[in-house]
Each structure stands twice: as C-alpha cells, then as structure tokens.
Amino acid sequence: MSQEPRAFPAPAGVVYNTTMARADAALALGALYVSASRREARVGGICVSNAGLDAAIFCDIVARFYTGQSRTPSSNAVLPIGFAAASPPTSAPMVETVVAKKREDGAPRYVRSIHRIADTGQPEALLRNAVTFSAETVVILSAPATALARSVELAGTIGQYKQRVKRVMIVDAGGASQDAAALSALVAALPVPVIFCGHEIGDALSLPLSRVENGFTWASANPVLDACRASGESTIALNDVAALYYAIHPASGFFTVSDSGPTRRLVVESAKTEECAAALVALATSKPSAAPARGG
Amino acid sequence: MIVTGKSLSRRTVLKGLGTTIALPFLDAMTPAFAHAAASTGPIRLAWFYVPNGIDMRHWTPAADGTLGTLPAILSPLEPIKDEILVLSNLTTHWGRPLQDGAGDHGRALGSYMTGAQVFKTAGADLKLGISADQIAAEAIGRQTRLPSLEVGLEEARQAGNCDSGYSCAYAYNLAWKTETQPLPPISDPRALFERLFGSDANEPAAARARRIAMRQSILDEVLGTTNRLKSALGGTDRRKLDEYLTSLREIEEQVDRAAAEGTVIEPGIDKPFGVPIEFPDYFRLMTDMMVLAFKADVTRISTMIVGREGSVRAYPEIGVNDGHHPLTHHQGNMDMLAKVRQINELHARLFAEFLIKMKNTPEGDSNLLDQSMIVYGSGLSDGNVHTHDQLPTVLAGRGGGFVAPGRHIIYQRETPVTNLFLTMLHRVGVRPEHVGDSTGRLPGISLS
Numbered sequence: 001m002s003q004e005p006r007a008f009p010a011p012a013g014v015v016y017n018t019t020m021a022r023a024d025a026a027l028a029l030g031a032l033y034v035s036a037s038r039r040e041a042r043v044g045g046i047c048v049s050n051a052g053l054d055a056a057i058f059c060d061i062v063a064r065f066y067t068g069q070s071r072t073p074s075s076n077a078v079l080p081i082g083f084a085a086a087s088p089p090t091s092a093p094m095v096e097t098v099v100a101k102k103r104e105d106g107a108p109r110y111v112r113s114i115h116r117i118a119d120t121g122q123p124e125a126l127l128r129n130a131v132t133f134s135a136e137t138v139v140i141l142s143a144p145a146t147a148l149a150r151s152v153e154l155a156g157t158i159g160q161y162k163q164r165v166k167r168v169m170i171v172d173a174g175g176a177s178q179d180a181a182a183l184s185a186l187v188a189a190l191p192v193p194v195i196f197c198g199h200e201i202g203d204a205l206s207l208p209l210s211r212v213e214n215g216f217t218w219a220s221a222n223p224v225l226d227a228c229r230a231s232g233e234s235t236i237a238l239n240d241v242a243a244l245y246y247a248i249h250p251a252s253g254f255f256t257v258s259d260s261g262p263t264r265r266l267v268v269e270s271a272k273t274e275e276c277a278a279a280l281v282a283l284a285t286s287k288p289s290a291a292p293a294r295g296g
Numbered sequence: 297m298i299v300t301g302k303s304l305s306r307r308t309v310l311k312g313l314g315t316t317i318a319l320p321f322l323d324a325m326t327p328a329f330a331h332a333a334a335s336t337g338p339i340r341l342a343w344f345y346v347p348n349g350i351d352m353r354h355w356t357p358a359a360d361g362t363l364g365t366l367p368a369i370l371s372p373l374e375p376i377k378d379e380i381l382v383l384s385n386l387t388t389h390w391g392r393p394l395q396d397g398a399g400d401h402g403r404a405l406g407s408y409m410t411g412a413q414v415f416k417t418a419g420a421d422l423k424l425g426i427s428a429d430q431i432a433a434e435a436i437g438r439q440t441r442l443p444s445l446e447v448g449l450e451e452a453r454q455a456g457n458c459d460s461g462y463s464c465a466y467a468y469n470l471a472w473k474t475e476t477q478p479l480p481p482i483s484d485p486r487a488l489f490e491r492l493f494g495s496d497a498n499e500p501a502a503a504r505a506r507r508i509a510m511r512q513s514i515l516d517e518v519l520g521t522t523n524r525l526k527s528a529l530g531g532t533d534r535r536k537l538d539e540y541l542t543s544l545r546e547i548e549e550q551v552d553r554a555a556a557e558g559t560v561i562e563p564g565i566d567k568p569f570g571v572p573i574e575f576p577d578y579f580r581l582m583t584d585m586m587v588l589a590f591k592a593d594v595t596r597i598s599t600m601i602v603g604r605e606g607s608v609r610a611y612p613e614i615g616v617n618d619g620h621h622p623l624t625h626h627q628g629n630m631d632m633l634a635k636v637r638q639i640n641e642l643h644a645r646l647f648a649e650f651l652i653k654m655k656n657t658p659e660g661d662s663n664l665l666d667q668s669m670i671v672y673g674s675g676l677s678d679g680n681v682h683t684h685d686q687l688p689t690v691l692a693g694r695g696g697g698f699v700a701p702g703r704h705i706i707y708q709r710e711t712p713v714t715n716l717f718l719t720m721l722h723r724v725g726v727r728p729e730h731v732g733d734s735t736g737r738l739p740g741i742s743l744s
Contacts, residue, residue: 122709124736125735129389154733
C-alpha cells in the first residue's frame with residue numbers, strides 16, 4: 001500500500017460527545033479549538049446528544065468563532081456537528097441565550113451554518129466516521145451513552161477502535177449512565193482502555209465564574225463566555241475540561257489513573273490541584289493561535 | 297387472456313441452435329386468478345453512476361417536500377418527476393482521503409456501492425468490499441438467467457494506475473462480487489446483446505461468425521419455437537410477444553449499424569469497437585437493452601456506469617469539446633461551469649428517456665418503472681474540490697408500491713448512501729445486516 005510520507009505525526013484527534021448543558025462543556029469545547037489552533041489536538045468530531053437543536057447550533061457557533069470561519073465553509077473542510085435530539089428536544093438555557101443573541105441590526109450575534117436538523121450530522125455515522133481519520137484518537141463521552149454505543153455496534157467500528165482509538169473517557173457529570181443499558185453495552189464492547197472521570201474531579205477542580213471571566217479579556221463578545229454567564233453557575237466544576245486536558249496532555253503530571261478495581265478512574269494529583277485548575281482555565285479561556293502565514 | 301389452471305413459467309425461453317431468448321412477462325405467466333397480486337411481482341434494482349460530480353447549485357431543489365419546478369440539471373426529469381425522489385445529504389465517507397492522500401476519483405466510484413475503504417494500490421492486490429447489487433445478486437440472482445448485469449459506456453480498464461496510486465479497477469468497476477473481484481461492465485453493444493439475448497456460450501464460434509456475416513438475426517434461429525409458442529398463447533400475449541421480438545430485432549439492427557459505424561474511432565477517446573459515434577445514441581442503445589432485459593426478466597439487477605470516475609470524455613454532440621474531468625476543475629471559471637452543467641443536463645436527459653421507456657413498458661397491470669427502484673447518482677458532489685458528502689442522488693420508480701415518489705427528502709448530513717441501498721435490498725427480501733458502512737435503513741422513502 002503506497003502512502004504519502006508524513007513529515008510529522010498528526011496530533012491526537014478528540015471526539016467529543018456532549019449534551020452541551022453545562023458551562024464546563026462550553027469551556028471544554030473552546031479549549032478543544034484552542035488546542036487545535038496550537039496543533040496540540042485535532043477536532044475529530046463533535047456530537048451533541050440528548051439536547052435540542054440550539055445545542056448543536058451553539059457548537060457550530062463556537063467552531064466558527066474559534067476557527068475564524070465567518071462564512072459557511074466547504075463541506076470538505078469541516079465535519080458537521082452530530083445531533084441526536086432529546087425527546088422532547090430541549091436545550092439548556094445557556095445555549096439558547098447565545099443562539100438568540102442579536103446584533104444591533106437584528107442579525108444573529110454569532111455566525112452559524114446550522115439552521116435545521118438537516119444541517120447537522122447523523123450521530124451514529126458521525127461518531128463512527130470520526131474515529132477513522134487519525135492514527136490516534138481519544139473519545140470523550142459526556143452525554144448519555146446511547147449514540148456512542150450505537151456507533152460502536154456498527155459493522156467495522158470495533159476494528160477502527162482497535163486500530164486508532166487510544167482511550168475512551170467517560171465523564172459522569174455528562175449523564176453517561178442515564179442510559180444504563182447503553183453504557184454497559186458500550187463498556188463491554190470497547191476494545192480499548194476506558195477511563196471514568198467521576199464527580200470528584202469536578203469537586204476538586206471547581207472555580208468561581210469570575211475567574212473564568214478574567215481569562216476572556218481578548219474578545220469583547222465570546223460565545224463560550226456568554227454561555228458561562230448564561231448558565232447561572234456561580235461556580236464551575238471543570239469535569240469535561242479535565243477530561244479533555246488529560247486526553248491531550250496525558251503526561252502533564254496533573255492526573256493519574258487508578259488501575260485498581262473493575263474500572264479505571266481519573267484522579268487529580270492532590271498536591272497539584274491548584275496548579276492543575278490554573279492550567280485548565282488558562283487553556284479554556286485562551287485566545288486561539290492565529291493560523292500560520294502561508295509558507296510560514 | 298385465456299384463463300387456465302396452468303401458467304407458463306416466467307423462465308420459459310425460445311430456443312434455437314446455440315441461441316436462447318428470454319421472454320417478456322406474458323399474461324400466460326400469471327397464475328389463474330392471481331392478478332390482484334400483480335403488484336407483488338418481481339422488483340428490478342438498477343444503479344446509474346455519473347462521474348466527476350455535479351454542479352450542485354443547479355441540482356438541489358430549493359425546498360424539501362413535494363417536488364416543485366425542478367432545478368436546471370434535473371429539469372429533463374420534469375415530465376416524470378412524480379416518479380422520482382430526490383434525496384439530499386447522503387455521503388460516501390470512504391471516498392474521503394482520510395489518511396490515504398490524493399486519489400478522490402478512484403475512491404469515489406470504488407466506495408460508492410461497497411461502502412468500503414478502497415485499498416490504495418495500483419497493483420494486483422486489490423481490496424474493496426462487496427457491492428450492494430452483488431449482495432442482492434448472491435441472494436436472489438438465481439431467480440433469473442443472469443444474476444446481474446453490468447453495463448458501462450467506457451471500455452473498462454482493469455489494471456494500471458488511474459488516479460494517484462489507485463488501480464484503474466477501482467475507477468472503472470461499480471460492481472464487486474467479492475472484496476477482490478470486480479465485475480467489469482460490458483461496454484460493447486454486441487457483447488451486451490449477445491449476453492442478454494444470444495447464447496454465446498453454446499453457439500459455435502464459427503456458426504456465430506457466419507450468422508453475423510450473413511446479417512442473419514438471432515430471431516431466425518428460434519423461429520420454430522416462436523411459432524410453436526405463439527400457437528399456445530392468447531391474442532393479447534401473441535401481440536405482446538410480437539412487439540417484444542420486434543423491439544429485439546430493432547435493437548439487433550442498431551447493434552449491427554453501430555458495428556459498421558464503429559470502425560471509425562476518434563483517437564484519444566476510450567471507445568470499444570462497434571460503439572455508436574454519438575454518445576446519446578450509445579446511451580440509448582445500451583439502456584434500450586437494459587429495458588428489454590428487465591422486460592424479459594433476464595435479470596432483475598443492473599448497474600450502469602455512464603462514465604468512469606475521472607472520465608475525460610468530450611461531448612461534441614452538445615458543443616462541449618473539452619474533456620469532462622478537466623472541466624470539473626473549473627476553479628470558478630463560468631465558461632467551464634456552463635459546460636459542466638451542459639454535460640450534467642445531457643446525462644439527466646438521457647436518464648429521463650430511459651425512465652420514460654420503463655414507464656411505457658407494461659408489466660401485468662403495472663409497468664416496469666413501477667416495479668423498479670433505480671438510483672441515479674455519483675460518489676462526488678463538487679468535482680472541483682472533490683467532496684464526498686451531500687451527494688447528488690435520485691431514486692426513481694415505485695418499487696412495486698413501496699416508494700412514495702414525487703418528493704425531495706433532506707437527511708442529516710453524514711447519512712451513508714449505503715443506507716439507501718440497504719433499504720432497496722430489504723424491499724426485495726434481501727436482508728443483510730449492513731451494506732458496507734450503512735448505519736440502518738433510510739427513513740421516509742415510503743409514507744407508511
């Protein structure tokens with residue numbers, strides 16, 4: 001098989017399945033795009049589960065905002081946002097607020113390319129396809145396990161996981177266990193390490209909203225900041241951001257993984273809790289790096 | 297119609313020396329008092345593949361729901377729009393580069409009906425997947441003389457590097473019997489005619505050559521059995537049989553004419569010997585044979601490659617003297633875009649003619665189009681930048697009452713096009729767990 005030689009290894013892909021219902025999730029999404037702009041990670045795929053269409057629109061808004069794509073891009077350039085609707089489809093107030101924001105002229109405050117369900121991606125196909133791109137991918141599940149479990153059941157997906165997925169991280173705060181049967185089936189089927197991120201992670205890495213706000217001095221209007229403010233959370237527990245940080249920087253020294261018992265769990269190094277929180281919030285509130293100039 | 301307790305087998309043929317001709321569906325083949333069940337008759341499946349993508353700005357209907365005035369490229373289908381579904385947002389994920397770099401054309405056609413990753417090789421170590429038509433052929437192909445029929449309008453190369461390290465076998469073959477065995481399409485009209493209506497396996501080569509040289513019809517070979525059969529048929533069936541044999545003879549004459557014309561082959565154009573000089577005539581001749589093959593129930597499964605991926609065919613008949621593939625890399629040049637649109641419209645017009653012939657071909661109380669599900673599409677949407685999602689897809693026919701046509705359905709993006717193929721297979725009673733990368737059946741095709 002002839003392959004084009006690769007000059008340097010591609011950064012690890014991150015597939016993020018979220019309900020996008022907490023400020024932490026909005027911060028994690030921003031952090032993912034910041035990491036991608038630094039070429040420390042690659043956005044493998046984003047899928048919204050158990051939510052209303054506004055949650056998918058919000059993810060699209062953040063993608064456009066952080067990647068500087070003010071126009072609808074060619075479909076070749078960006079994968080759509082996967083979307084599995086809740087029944088009935090309802091979104092968190094924080095995303096509804098951001099989606100509804102208008103400029104003075106009445107136009108939407110933030111550019112988006114999703115206007116209807118047909119603009120989103122079929123969740124099972126998107127989650128399956130997302131793990132076929134890179135030699136190394138981490139999947140973060142912070143939503144009910146329904147869609148991810150279905151994608152893993154599809155023919156050929158387990159083989160892709162064996163080949164390309166380094167680990168799957170399951171964030172308790174995202175409600176993975178709301179579909180307990182799907183979660184059990186998923187964990188039983190996965191041929192790669194599964195690491196649970198329990199509520200204790202968020203308990204250890206909770207920050208006041210003001211500390212997050214202080215990080216966003218680089219943009220007067222930012223959809224992630226707007227979402228955090230609209231979430232009504234005065235203290236933000238960084239569950240998803242911690243999972244993302246570990247996915248991208250597993251050797252940071254901030255985390256260990258317990259390997260005792262039937263499940264592996266992410267553990268914050270107690271001596272480094274404050275340092276870890278600072279690193280997480282710095283990443284989540286950073287300005288994305290500018291794309292290098294052509295030839296640069 | 298003569299009502300008797302016995303019925304003529306659907307597999308009844310006219311036999312002569314080295315020649316076997318299948319029969320069309322006759323009333324005598326319907327068991328007595330079984331007309332009420334006519335809509336449950338055999339369903340035909342067909343796939344038409346057009347190369348190099350489509351100018352989607354002039355393809356996609358403005359809104360979903362009932363089809364209104366069709367966009368320019370689809371406008372030739374206007375007279376028959378109540379018989380088609382336009383399906384938007386379907387994807388061939390494995391056509392994308394992923395980690396395999398350039399070669400979108402090789403991957404586009406290869407992955408289209410297999411839903412599988414195209415192993416990048418220009419050598420003999422081909423690896424792909426089983427195409428949807430062949431999954432069907434394996435399950436129900438034994439019910440007809442030919443399990444499936446592969447037709448193409450460009451001579452199929454099976455070796456060599458056709459696209460950035462991808463074997464020509466991927467760009468020229470839509471049907472794959474196994475992961476490693478493509479089924480090359482027949483592009484020579486005479487070869488197709490004889491595969492369908494002659495028994496080239498049994499007819500001695502010398503006898504065949506003599507018959508062709510003497511311009512004898514294969515119908516002459518079966519004259520005796522034809523007359524015997526006619527005497528046993530009712531008046532309606534005799535008329536149907538005469539019409540059918542007349543059609544067959546007309547096509548045979550066209551094939552003979554094409555063979556005579558085909559001695560003049562324009563340099564630089566992939567064209568087998570004996571092909572009509574003008575592309576529309578070629579398309580019509582080959583699809584006329586497909587119609588007749590479906591009518592005679594020679595096969596119920598067919599693929600048609602209108603052009604191989606990366607085709608550089610020029611269309612001087614419509615004033616387009618540039619190659620198709622170079623034109624699709626228009627980079628926004630309006631003159632080139634206009635020519636791409638002309639080609640897209642020509643293909644759609646010829647497809648519409650085929651559909652109308654199918655609709656005008658009665659079968660039982662219905663017609664061939666009602667009894668068919670025919671896909672028209674491509675594994676590329678925007679040929680300029682090689683996009684493998686939001687593909688152009690039309691499903692024509694009613695599938696024996698299963699499909700509710702006349703609508704535009706927009707699916708969620710990333711929905712595999714193989715979901716459509718899986719749905720079609722289920723309709724004909726073939727129920728594989730999946731077709732390549734399918735994720736399930738496509739909802740909304742029928743209203744029930």
